[in-house]
Amino acid sequence: MSKREFQTEVSQLLQLIIHSLYSHPEIFLRELISNSSDALDKLRHLTLVDEAYKSLPFDPRIDLELDEEKKTLTISDTGIGMSEEDLVSHLGTIARSGTKNFLSQLSGDARKDSNLIGQFGVGFYSAFMVADKVEVVSRKAGEDQAWRWISDGKTGFDIEPAERAVAGTTILLHFNEEGAQYANSWRLQEIVKKYSNHIAFPIFLTYDKSEWDAEKKESIKTRVTEQVNAASAMWRRSKSELKDEDYKELYKSLTGGGEDPLFWFHTRAEGSLEYTTLFYIPAKAPLDLYQADYQTGVKLYVKRVFIMDDSKELLPQYLRFVRGIIDSEDLPLNVSREILQQNKVLASIKTASVKKILSELKSISTSDPEKYQKFVAEYNRPLKEGLYSDYANRETLLELVRFKSTKAEGMTSLADAKSRMKPDQKSLYYITGGTEAILRTSPLLEIYKKKDIEVLILDDDIDEIVFSGIDKYDEIDLKAVNKSSAGDDLKDEAEPEKAETLKPLLEKLKSTLGDNVKDVRASTRLADSPSCIVSDEDEPSARMRQMMRAMGQ
Numbered sequence: 001m002s003k004r005e006f007q008t009e010v011s012q013l014l015q016l017i018i019h020s021l022y023s024h025p026e027i028f029l030r031e032l033i034s035n036s037s038d039a040l041d042k043l044r045h046l047t048l049v050d051e052a053y054k055s056l057p058f059d060p061r062i063d064l065e066l067d068e069e070k071k072t073l074t075i076s077d078t079g080i081g082m083s084e085e086d087l088v089s090h091l092g093t094i095a096r097s098g099t100k101n102f103l104s105q106l107s108g109d110a111r112k113d114s115n116l117i118g119q120f121g122v123g124f125y126s127a128f129m130v131a132d133k134v135e136v137v138s139r140k141a142g143e144d145q146a147w148r149w150i151s152d153g154k155t156g157f158d159i160e161p162a163e164r165a166v167a168g169t170t171i172l173l174h175f176n177e178e179g180a181q182y183a184n185s186w187r188l189q190e191i192v193k194k195y196s197n198h199i200a201f202p203i204f205l206t207y208d209k210s211e212w213d214a215e216k217k218e219s220i221k222t223r224v225t226e227q228v229n230a231a232s233a234m235w236r237r238s239k240s241e242l243k244d245e246d247y248k249e250l251y252k253s254l255t256g257g258g259e260d261p262l263f264w265f266h267t268r269a270e271g272s273l274e275y276t277t278l279f280y281i282p283a284k285a286p287l288d289l290y291q292a293d294y295q296t297g298v299k300l301y302v303k304r305v306f307i308m309d310d311s312k313e314l315l316p317q318y319l320r321f322v323r324g325i326i327d328s329e330d331l332p333l334n335v336s337r338e339i340l341q342q343n344k345v346l347a348s349i350k351t352a353s354v355k356k357i358l359s360e361l362k363s364i365s366t367s368d369p370e371k372y373q374k375f376v377a378e379y380n381r382p383l384k385e386g387l388y389s390d391y392a393n394r395e396t397l398l399e400l401v402r403f404k405s406t407k408a409e410g411m412t413s414l415a416d417a418k419s420r421m422k423p424d425q426k427s428l429y430y431i432t433g434g435t436e437a438i439l440r441t442s443p444l445l446e447i448y449k450k451k452d453i454e455v456l457i458l459d460d461d462i463d464e465i466v467f468s469g470i471d472k473y474d475e476i477d478l479k480a481v482n483k484s485s486a487g488d489d490l491k492d493e494a495e496p497e498k499a500e501t502l503k504p505l506l507e508k509l510k511s512t513l514g515d516n517v518k519d520v521r522a523s524t525r526l527a528d529s530p531s532c533i534v535s536d537e538d539e540p541s542a543r544m545r546q547m548m549r550a551m552g553q
């Protein structure tokens, strides 16, 4: 047996892991399973492309074996395996220079900051969070000799020849006090399902299952081996292989509900960035849609390994109703929340995903208007939030939102309203600032009715804020009928004389109302009612001022 010392950085890293990461020690299993999955991927690749490996048997699987009494767990795979040299260099040094530099800069209190640790792969060494002794037996594919690597995670490791029937790696963990909680089959199944359910290879757990023996009237233990993960990573298969039922099934397993989604968009990007996205639109809007502490519904995976499902960074807030998966090949497994916020890879995936979702919605709006109406009934309002917050996609969003109108049944699009414009109509008009009933009977609409001009009824509470920032749709001015300039469009010729006759009345009203109004003017916008209140062009209306305050602006 030969004794080796860890590279200084490894000792530092181990200290950091053991003393900083205790909040989530369960991730040790995710890391070890993902290493096994990588090793299986590597061997599969070689058996496909390399003559020397083509004849080797490849029976990919990952086995977990639990001994509850001894408090040990083995994680075995039939992957590429490691030679003696590999064991020394992969499990005794830190190859990545970035990590080395990072560690050398860490000092004192900074080391205790567990956020920092997410900046480099914890990987294999995370085993030492839960084990006081780790044994690795590995045989490299194509070699006959296997090797055993043993360490207590303190100063170094021992290495010696060993036996292994086939190529692959077995990691034996002797759980420490902290790790004892994982010597439990339920707990292990739960962790595997949580993080590794969609690893492409089957993961089996062998353990002593307690079952009730009806004849003997006692619980007996049987050693069983059961597959724990779904092993599908269904989203990684090509669209042509998948049936609607597959998509619906995954949706139900993601959301834990029984309802079918309204629709889904499955995209695979290859090129400078490699990722897969599968987004679902739920048939009914999530109940917490309008709560500040809403739950996000998009899960982030890295190479089929589950990373997190509660990051508000994955999609913009206005698309918070979307459910589904982002699976990236380019992010590190241990990407932290803090890193996600400024990560360029994720930013590109996010931008492309938003574009994709919006363009798919747009094509549904023309190809299946009936289904699109169902979508609008649930999600028109969040899309309007997007008009306010997502400047880059405003054009598309304007085509996606729908409006009530004085001229159309149900909901109408701006495109349709535009197509109904009168030959001499200068702008598209809308009214905001109240309930549908109040708006529909507003005196402000009289002149439009008289002239047979359509007015869109914007009765959502955010409409005023959102649309006051949008002056055009497809080259046409959008105007609020309660703003002074909308009236200018409708001016008729007789006005100057009329204003002259009304002058004394206007003066009188102005002095009576005093500071309560900015001005009193003669108007052509009314047909039957004697007067109405409008806002100056550049001034936020009273209601809007209220809303802005509520939104903290």
Ligand code: ADP
Pocket (backbone or CB within 6 Å): 031, 035, 036, 039, 077, 079, 080, 081, 082, 090, 091, 121, 122, 123, 124, 125, 168, 169
């Ligand atoms: P990473 O996976 O990010 O490279 P790890 O600390 O998890 O970092 O693993 C270090 C290296 O050890 C891996 O890159 C791999 O070469 C090797 N290794 C770890 N586990 C296995 C395994 N089960 N089979 C083969 N090689 C492995």
Ligand code: MG
Pocket (backbone or CB within 6 Å): 031, 034, 035, 121, 123, 124
């Ligand atoms: Mg790893």
